[in-house]
Every structure is written in structure tokens, then in C-alpha cells.
Amino acid sequence: MNIFKISSKNLVRNKLTTILNIILVAFGVGILSILFLASNQIGNKLEKNAKDIDLVVGAKGSPLQLILSSIYQIDYPTGNIPAKDAYKLAHHPMVKRAVPLALGDNYNGYRIVGTDTSFSHLYGLSVLKGNFWQKDLEVTIGSTVASTSKLKIGDYFFGAHGLTGNGDIHKQHAYVVKGILKPEGNITDNLILTNIGSVYKMHEEKHKETHHAAAAEAKEINDKQITALLIQYKSPMSVILFPRMVNQSTNMQAASPAMESARLFSLIGIGIDTLQWFAVFIMAIAALSIFISLYNAMKERKYDLAIMRCLGASKSKLFFLVMFEGILVTLIGTCLGLLIGHAALEVIGVYQESSQAKLTGLTAVPQEIYLIWIGLFIGSLASLIPAMQIYKVDIAATLTKDR
Amino acid sequence: MINIRSLSHVYEKGRKIKFPDWQIEDMDQWLLLGASGCGKSTLLNIISGLLKPTQGEILINDTDLYTLSARSTDRFRGRHIGIIFQRPHLIRSLNVLDNLELAAVMAGVPIDHERNLLLLKDLGIGNLAKRYPDELSQGQLQRVSVARALVNKPDLLIADEPTSSLDDENAAQVIEMLTTQAKDNGAALIIATHDQRVREHIAKTYLL
Numbered sequence: 107m108n109i110f111k112i113s114s115k116n117l118v119r120n121k122l123t124t125i126l127n128i129i130l131v132a133f134g135v136g137i138l139s140i141l142f143l144a145s146n147q148i149g150n151k152l153e154k155n156a157k158d159i160d161l162v163v164g165a166k167g168s169p170l171q172l173i174l175s176s177i178y179q180i181d182y183p184t185g186n187i188p189a190k191d192a193y194k195l196a197h198h199p200m201v202k203r204a205v206p207l208a209l210g211d212n213y214n215g216y217r218i219v220g221t222d223t224s225f226s227h228l229y230g231l232s233v234l235k236g237n238f239w240q241k242d243l244e245v246t247i248g249s250t251v252a253s254t255s256k257l258k259i260g261d262y263f264f265g266a267h268g269l270t271g272n273g274d275i276h277k278q279h280a281y282v283v284k285g286i287l288k289p290e291g292n293i294t295d296n297l298i299l300t301n302i303g304s305v306y307k308m309h310e311e312k313h314k315e316t317h318h319a320a321a322a323e324a325k326e327i328n329d330k331q332i333t334a335l336l337i338q339y340k341s342p343m344s345v346i347l348f349p350r351m352v353n354q355s356t357n358m359q360a361a362s363p364a365m366e367s368a369r370l371f372s373l374i375g376i377g378i379d380t381l382q383w384f385a386v387f388i389m390a391i392a393a394l395s396i397f398i399s400l401y402n403a404m405k406e407r408k409y410d411l412a413i414m415r416c417l418g419a420s421k422s423k424l425f426f427l428v429m430f431e432g433i434l435v436t437l438i439g440t441c442l443g444l445l446i447g448h449a450a451l452e453v454i455g456v457y458q459e460s461s462q463a464k465l466t467g468l469t470a471v472p473q474e475i476y477l478i479w480i481g482l483f484i485g486s487l488a489s490l491i492p493a494m495q496i497y498k499v500d501i502a503a504t505l506t507k508d509r
Numbered sequence: 510m511i512n513i514r515s516l517s518h519v520y521e522k523g524r525k526i527k528f529p530d531w532q533i534e535d536m537d538q539w540l541l542l543g544a545s546g547c548g549k550s551t552l553l554n555i556i557s558g559l560l561k562p563t564q565g566e567i568l569i570n571d572t573d574l575y576t577l578s579a580r581s582t583d584r585f586r587g588r589h590i591g592i593i594f595q596r597p598h599l600i601r602s603l604n605v606l607d608n609l610e611l612a613a614v615m616a617g618v619p620i621d622h623e624r625n626l627l628l629l630k631d632l633g634i635g636n637l638a639k640r641y642p643d644e645l646s647q648g649q650l651q652r653v654s655v656a657r658a659l660v661n662k663p664d665l666l667i668a669d670e671p672t673s674s675l676d677d678e679n680a681a682q683v684i685e686m687l688t689t690q691a692k693d694n695g696a697a698l699i700i701a702t703h704d705q706r707v708r709e710h711i712a713k714t715y716l717l
């Protein structure tokens with residue numbers, strides 16, 4: 107028998123009120139924890155995938171779209187740029203590394219990216235099994251692609267035109283899987299990598315077939331196009347000069363991942379802010395509800411507390427008892443809320459369509475510690491005034507009156 | 510053991526209630542008699558340390574009760590005085606045994622599980638240890654509150670109209686129980702009442 111037992115027995119006795127209060131707290135905390143987790147994970151993902159990429163050069167259009175399509179592989183590309191111009195930029199003295207990307211096809215929703223070895227250097231990729239692609243039509247697939255599509259080394263498959271869906275399949279050429287990448291925890295897990303030549307080959311053939319044009323057999327790279335160029339600078343000094351040079355003196359567009367991610371995040375941020383206020387509002391309601399129920403219960407509890415005083419309990423002990431009850435409710439609510447938040451996020455992750463930005467509830471963020479503190483604070487705040495009643499109860503008068 | 514000298518109390522907007530001097534020795538058994546409204550409950554509250562009198566002093570074992578700090582008074586009451594009310598105020602969310610343990614916890618003395626069970630058995634309610642107050646009759650509840658008053662081996666047992674809500678048989682049993690338990694536990698006993706049924710059991714009377 108201790109204070110904990112007395113409080114919990116009393117809470118169990120008033121089941122409905124207790125459950126209502128716990129649910130209110132849990133709901134508020136749950137929403138906040140989902141927000142914390144989701145924004146943290148999205149932020150992490152944005153950062154991880156854009157790591158080491160200083161600039162993206164692509165066709166003119168929305169800079170955000172360019173970043174989304176070529177780094178996060180979410181949106182559609184803005185268009186194509188002449189390979190010849192990209193080649194010139196790639197050899198600019200300010201550029202340390204330039205990675206060409208040729209997008210356009212997919213396999214079961216996984217993008218087929220035509221690029222060269224600089225891509226694997228940029229992301230620090232290594233193979234788990236097999237090798238990197240070498241010749242045309244050879245591919246190396248990301249770890250998630252391998253596990254979900256069940257493709258093995260030596261398997262053949264056909265790419266489909268477009269970035270999603272498998273409507274228009276390129277039946278002329280089959281890709282062959284040469285290797286599987288180690289899991290990296292970033293976008294490359296969801297990509298199928300090949301050389302740029304393979305992507306050209308797919309589309310050339312189609313061209314001939316439909317138009318029977320007298321396209322030159324030995325096409326030079328000059329006539330060809332790529333989707334985008336990922337650029338790493340030699341020195342940070344180029345941040346100002348290089349994008350301006352691209353935007354002003356070429357027919358292409360330069361976009362900075364850092365700037366566009368920040369812009370994107372501020373857009374998402376508005377939604378997060380609104381939800382955050384909603385959660386805070388619910389927490390306030392929870393506090394009010396706990397306050398009201400404790401305050402109302404004091405009318406009846408006055409007898410219990412007067413009895414305890416008669417049995418020798420000091421006022422401060424009973425003050426602590428009432429406080430403890432309020433805090434216990436919010437603490438249980440907070441823990442439940444965290445549990446719900448994590449579970450909900452995990453479920454959201456399972457049902458999420460885009461495999462690129464999957465959310466998970468299996469990680470925690472440091473801010474969640476604050477949620478526990480906030481819970482404790484709300485609990486004590488709500489029980490403070492009811493607990494103060496202890497100092498006003500006239501034991502003699504209370505106990506001589508009938509209940 | 511208890512010494513009451515020139516004690517009087519005035520409630521706010523009330524008349525002055527005067528209490529004759531009173532000397533209670535260890536293990537004395539007293540009836541506190543008086544018409545309704547003459548101040549019996551008031552006196553008992555004063556003796557229990559629940560109500561500070563306007564005038565006069567009350568000495569328990571030679572210490573003036575109302576010179577102690579609030580905390581020490583609570584402590585003193587918990588350890589030395591067992592109170593039984595007209596209504597058996599038990600904590601409804603706790604079962605009978607837990608209600609007894611609560612008395613020890615609130616007074617800050619160790620819980621003696623064996624003794625609590627023995628007390629219940631002595632009072633003829635040993636089989637009700639795990640029941641909740643809502644499931645008991647008035648007579649049974651009053652027995653539980655007697656047991657609770659005895660948990661901390663008090664020096665003084667105070668009962669304020671313990672029989673008024675009971676029938677003849679239960680009233681006789683409760684009075685019998687109080688007198689024998691007080692004797693067995695070495696406690697003095699004061700019963701306030703205007704119940705004629707009680708008068709024949711106790712010799713000493715203090716009239717208000």
C-alpha cells in the first residue's frame with residue numbers, strides 16, 4: 107500500500123473519466139510525435155540524397171521540379187539538354203565532378219537511370235553481388251529493387267517507357283542484371299543503373315521503327331540529349347558564379363539542391379505548423395478536461411481526504427497524492443501517445459506508394475523526450491488547483507456532515 | 510492521560526460552548542452525554558486535534574496539543590488516537606484490508622498484515638477482508654471502522670455516536686466490541702452519544 111496504489115485504485119474506480127483523459131492526452135502527443143518523426147525523417151532523406159551535390163543542371167523550367175526529378179527521383183524531368191552543352195559544362199574549370207543522368211524508362215516503377223561511373227563515385231556505391239554495368243544493356247540494381255522485384259544476377263527484363271507504370275514496353279532490347287548494390291539507405295536503393303548508351307539504344311530503335319528515318323548510323327554524342335547533370339564544385343567559391351553563368355549564358359537551367367530543399371521544406375512547414383497547433387490545442391483540451399474532472403472529483407474526494415487526514419496524513423502528503431493522480435494520467439497518456447504515433451507512422455510507411463520516401467515508426471527522435479516533459483507539465487498544471495483544495499478542507503466539518 | 514481545563518469554543522456566528530474540566534486516566538472508559546447540539550462532536554474534534562478551541566487548554570500526556578505544529582498534530586493523531594465516526598467513512602476505492610493498511614501508511618507506521626487480519630477476525634468480519642465498502646452492510650462497515658481505529662494501537666479511542674444508525678442488536682454488538690477492544694488494546698475510550706441503549710454498558714459519564 108502506497109501513494110501509487112491509492113491513486114491508481116481511485117483512477118480505476120473512475121474508469122470512464124480516466125480513459126477519456128488518457129485518450130485526449132494520447133491523441134495530442136500522438137499527433138506531435140508523428141509530426142516530429144515525419145519531419146525529421148523527411149529532412150534526413152532530403153539531406154542524405156542531396157549530399158555532395160552542389161548543383162543540378164537541366165532543361166529550363168521549375169528549379170524545384172528539376173531537383174525533385176534528378177536527385178530525389180520523385181517528379182518528372184523538366185526536359186532534356188543537349189549532351190554537347192552538358193559535356194562543355196562538365197569540363198569547366200570550376201567543376202570537380204559532373205554526373206550525367208539520362209532518365210525516361212522504368213521497370214515496375216523503379217527508374218532506369220543512364221549514367222556513368224562518376225555516379226557510383228558520387229554516392230560512394232559498391233556492389234553486394236556481381237559487378238557494375240559495363241556494356242550497353244547491362245544494369246546494376248539497387249538493393250530495394252532486388253528484394254522487391256526478385257531480380258537476380260543474369261536475369262533479363264524489359265524496361266517500360268515513362269517513369270511510372272508499364273504501359274509501353276521496349277520489347278526490342280532486354281536488360282540483363284549484372285550486379286546488385288549494397289543497401290545505402292538513400293535513393294540509390296530504388297534505382298536501376300545502366301550506361302547512357304543503353305538508354306539511347308532503347309529510344310533510337312523506337313525512332314527507326316516508327317519513322318524509318320535515315321538516321322545516321324554513327325551518331326555523334328553531339329546530337330544526343332541527356333536529362334540532367336549533377337555537379338560538384340572544386341571550391342565553394344563557385345556557388346555564386348557558376349549558377350549565374352549557366353543561367354545567363356546557356357540555354358540550360360542551374361538549380362541548387364540546398365536552396366530548393368529549403369524552399370520545399372518551408373512549404374511542407376506550413377502544413378506541419380497547422381497540425382502542430384492542432385495538437386497543442388488538443389493537449390490544452392486534455393489539460394482542461396483533467397482539471398475539470400479532478401476538480402469535480404474533489405467534492406466527493408473531500409471525504410476520502412478528510413479521512414486520510416484523520417488517519418494522520420499531513421496536508422502536503424495529500425497535496426502530493428492529488429498531484430500524483432493528475433500526473434499519472436498524463437504520463438500514461440503520453441506513453442500511449444508516443445506508442446500510437448510510432449505505430450501510426452509505421453502503418454503509413456507500409457501503405458505509402460512512393461518507395462523513395464518511406465516513413466518508419468521504428469526510430470525515435472530526441473524531441474520526443476520533450477513530449478514526456480510537456481506531459482508531466484500539463485499533468486501538474488491541471489492538478490495544481492484541485493490539489494490546493496486540500497489546504498482548505500475542514501476535516502471536522504466534512505466528517506460530521508453526512509456524505 | 511488527558512486533561513481538559515477551562516475549555517470553551519465559539520463558532521463563527523455561534524454562541525459560546527463551555528466545557529467542564531475533565532480528567533481522563535489511562536484505559537478509562539467514558540460516556541460523553543448531552544442533548545443534540547450541545548457540543549459533543551465539537552469537544553471530540555478538539556480532543557482529536559482537528560479543531561482549535563477558542564480558549565483553554567487540552568493536555569495529552571502533559572503536552573498541550575495545540576502548541577504542536579500542524580504536521581506534528583496530524584502525526585500525533587495518526588499514531589495515538591483512533592477515531593470512529595457516526596458514519597463509517599471508508600475509502601470506497603479500497604477493499605477492507607487496504608482500508609486498514611491505509612491507516613498505517615497515513616500515520617507512517619509499518620504495516621502489520623497479521624495483526625490486521627487478526628483484528629478483523631476478532632471483530633467477526635475476517636471473511637470480508639477482500640470486499641469493497643459498497644458490498645457491506647452498515648453494521649459490517651461500522652466494525653471495519655472500529656478495526657481501522659485500532660490498527661495503530663492507539664492510546665485513546667474516540668467514537669462519535671457509533672450506534673445511531675444501527676439496530677438494537679448491532680448497536681449492542683458494536684458497544685461490546687468497543688469496550689472489549691479498548692481494554693484488550695490498552696486504550697482509553699470515549700463514546701459520545703444520546704443513545705439510551707449505550708448507557709448501561711459504561712459507568713463513567715461526562716455530561717455536557
Ligand SMILES: Nc1ncnc2c1ncn2[C@@H]1O[C@H](COP(=O)(O)OP(=O)(O)OP(=O)(O)O)[C@@H](O)[C@H]1O
Pocket residue numbers: 503506520521523526543544545546547548549550551552703
Ligand atoms: N462548523 C460549524 N460552524 C458553526 N456552528 C457549528 C459548527 N458545527 C457545530 N456548530 C454548532 O455548534 C453547536 C454544537 O454542535 P455539535 O455538532 O458539537 O453538537 P452535538 O452535541 O454533536 O450534536 P448531535 O448530538 O446532534 O451530534 C451546535 O449548536 C451547532 O449548530
Ligand SMILES: [Mg+2]
Pocket residue numbers: 506549550551669
Ligand atoms: Mg455530533
